[in-house]
Amino acid sequence: MSPAEASSRVRKACLPCIRAKAKCATSEQRPSECHRCIRLNKQCVFEVAAKKPGPGPKSRSRVRQLEQRVESLIDLIATKNTTSTTPDSSTAPVQVVTPDSSAPTDGAPPDSPPIPAPRYWVESPKFKTFDPVEAGLLDEQHAYRLVEEFKTSFVESFPFVIIEGDGSILQQQQPFLFHAILAVTSYATPRIQYRLSEELRRQLARIIEHSQKGLEILQGLLVYGAWYHAFFHPSNQQLAIIVQLCVALVQDLGLSRRTKPKPGKWAVTDCSMNERPKGSLAEKRAYLGTFFLNVLFAQAWRKRTTLPFTRWMAQCCDAFNGSSIPTDALIRPLIQTSELLSRVNTHFSYDDIEHTDVKGEMMLEISTSSFLGDLAHIKDSASSSPFLNQNTALTLLFTLLDMGINEVCLYSSLWGTSPQQITLPPSLARLKMLHRTMEAGTSYLNTLLRAPESQLYHLSLGTWAGWFYAVIVICRLVFLQENERMGRTALDDIPEEIDNILPRNLDGVVPPANDPGFDICPEDCGWVALTVAREFNIRHLFDQFVEKLSCTLPADCAPWRKARDERDSLYAIASIQHTMLNGFIKRIERQTPTVATSEGTAQYLAGEGVTSYGPFQPTWQTSQPIEVDANGRPGGILSLPFSSFMNFDSINFEGITLPASAFPPQGGEEIYSDLMWDMVMDDFTMPSL
Known part of the structure; x- marks a missing residue:
């Protein structure tokens, strides 16, 4: 019936x-x-x-x-049988399935069209993962070697995704994770890496469309996000979306909470246990890796973390005590350091420094001393293991946290300094913090310089985001007094920093030395740019880093001129370091004529091994002439690649729009000229990643 x-x-x-x-x-x-x-x-x-009224007979209803x-x-x-007969499933119309679509209708002849029934679900084409080996991008042996390289080298920088089987098992059982690992490890072949990254983005779009969820997808997203700097391009940046997708998957998979055991579900072997561990070790690694990536993203982008630290995270760290996998020993200090870094950013309100509640020399000293004590405790607990002491990623994270704790010394408003007191020497407590911050920043760069060239490709996004942060802090420290007089001390978010980069004088000419906005601080102010730069040898440090990355960007090659499919993983970093070095030299050169007769300037120039600062003209700039008008000023409109070289691995997540100016976008987005250097470095306020 x-x-x-x-x-x-x-x-x-x-x-x-x-x-x-x-x-x-x-x-x-x-x-x-x-x-x-x-x-x-x-x-x-x-x-x-x-x-x-009331329910009918249960048997008949059932x-x-x-x-x-x-x-x-x-x-x-x-x-399904009807859909499979179509020539192309991707272009086939969507089939609507209803429960009564095949049942005859009472009172209607057999040849009459069926009465439309209400829709219950929509069936889309079946999801199929992409296999780089089957697609012919890589052969099996090469792909399996890349998987082994990830297991032995890459995992030391991001120990939250562990591959226990070989490449063939990973390819069959976890194809999406296999694809993500190959996209990260194929840095030696930029064209193949570019193809793999484009296919991986398409896979991510299809995963969202089909609502695919699982531990494998979360692990693949973590691998992709942890080495996102290898796929950076300003037109399609997606790091914030990747991080939030990881957080959403953690919530959907139930990894962020511990479920109570249900009665009657205990096994005989579990009777001696105090409590049943929730989830596997792979799930705990993925959960902690999401928190680690979220904190590093929030620190670099001046945001609040969307995945707070909980007691369950600490219990997940306890699960790796005595693990047979060596890299599991890195998880606890990495999570502890990330949690402390998140507390520092929240305590000092680095995302909104103007409205922070921590002000005054006494409050700042107490806060920084407490945080430094916590950092020392984490270092002491990790110093007993030689493996942890020799890990480059962990050492750099400790240094990054040291800089973050002492970053408060950059903001004169927190120290109660009035505009009339800017020319006075800093207090002793602040001066100590300035030196400690500079030592931490230079130590960060020196640690990277000591790393082998092959290891640079294995370092994750957190390390390179910290490198960018260290370079910005160093340049802020060198030109601290000048920035304070001009009110340029805050590290703003990305749109504000891009606005600061845009030149105020449209002709791009450097202001004269007698401009009151660019007066050099007197020698007795306690923090002179030339003296600080020479004391810490900043120019030589930047030169060494450029030389270190000459393998990806030779000296005679213009930054940002290579095609996208020819750039390797470190190309964007090398181009940014060229930008930093040239901007630093331009700013020092602008200050030199004003104090050319001072003893500090002479010593600085002598220490650099030159007699004067001449115009910095690399070989890749001399071939790009700039048109000038009758007055000798640069003329014409140049397209400034602000979004290309200044926003290292940033993301157009909240709508980054350049302010209206006389620089409309043109076809040559990546023009790289000496005029652009002058205009950009007039105000050394780099974007906060």
């Missing part, structure tokens, strides 16, 4: 017979009327019986439900 028949039963007696309380018998010649109504010539009407499900499955199988 169909559901329609079951719900529309007719009474056995007509209404006139019911009223007369007479016997009602239907006529054989006229089934729709009874004998009594025909004899009395009355209108015979049979009333539809009303359904009795049978009807099973019948409906069987009919739905039959329609679904028929729909």
Whole structure:
């Protein structure tokens, strides 16, 4: 019996017979009327019986439900068979599946079109993962070697995704993670890496479309986000989206909370345990890796973390005590340092430094001393292991945290310094913090310089985001007094920093030395740019780093001129370091004529091994002439690649729009000229990643 028949039963007696309380018998010649109504010539009407309130018989109701499900499955199988006969599944129309699509309709002829039924679900083409080996981008042996390289080298920088099997098992059981690992490790072949990254982005789009969820997808996203600097391009930056996708997957998979054991689900072997561990070690690594990546992103982008630290994270770290995998020993100090870094950013309100509640020399000293004590405790607990002491990523993270704790020394407003007191020497406590911050920044760069060239490709995004942060802090420290007089001390978010980079004088000419906005701080102010730069040998340090990255960007090659499919993983970093070095030299050169007769300047120039600062003209700049007008000023409109070389691995997540200016976008986005150096470095306020 169909559901329609079951719900529309007719009474056995007509209404006139019911009223007369007479016997009602239907006529054989006229089934729709009874004998009594025909004899009395009355209108015979049979009333539809009303359904009795309350549930029906359970057995009959259960049978009807099973019948409906069987009919739905039959329609679904028929729909799939119809869809598979189409020539292209990607262009096939979307099939609508309904439970009653194949059931006949009462009262309708067989050839009539079926009555539209309500939609219950929509079936889309089946999801199929991309295999780089089957696509012909890599052969099996090469792909398996890259997987082994990830297991032995890359995992030391990001120990939150562990591959226990070999490459063939990973390819069969976890194809998406296999694809992500190959995209990260194929740095030696930029064209293949570019193809793999583009296919990986398409896979991510299809995963979102099909609502795919699982530990494998979370691990693949973590690998892709942890080495995102290898795929950086300003037009399609997606790091913030990747980080938030990881956080969403952690919530959907239930990795962020511990579920209580259900009664009756205990095994005999679990009776001696105090509590059942929730999830596998791979799930705990993925959960902690999401927190680690989230904190580093928030620190670099001046945001608040969207995944706070919980007690369950600390218990997850305890699960790796005594692990047979060596890199599991890195998880606890990495998570502890990340948690402390998150607390520092929240305590000092680095995302909104103007409205921070921590002000005054006493409050700043107490806060920094407390945080430095926590950092020392983490270092002491990790110093007992030679493996941890020799890990470059962990050492750099400690140094990054040291810089973050002492960053408060950059903001004169927090120290109660009025505009009239800017020319006075800093207090002793602040001066100590300035030196400590500079030592931490230079130590960060020196640690990277000591690393082998091959190891640079294995370092994760957190390390290179810290490198960019260290270079910015160093340049802020060198030109601290000048920035304070001009009110340029805060590290703003990306749109504000891009606005600061845009030149105020449209002709791009460096202001004269007697401009009051660029007066050099007197020698007795306690923090002179030339003296600080010479004391810490900043120019030589930047030169060494440029030489270190000459393998990816030779000295005679213009930055940002290579095609996208020819850039290796460190190309963007090398181009940015060229930008930093040239901007630093330009700013020092601008200050030199004003104090050319001072003893500090002479010593600085002598220490650099030159007699004067001449115009900095690398070989890749001399071939790009700049048109000038009758007054000798540069003329014409140049397209400034601000979004290309200044926003290292930044993301157009909240809508980054350049302010309206005289620099409309043109075809040559990546023009790289000496005029651009002058205009950009007039105000050394770099974007906060």
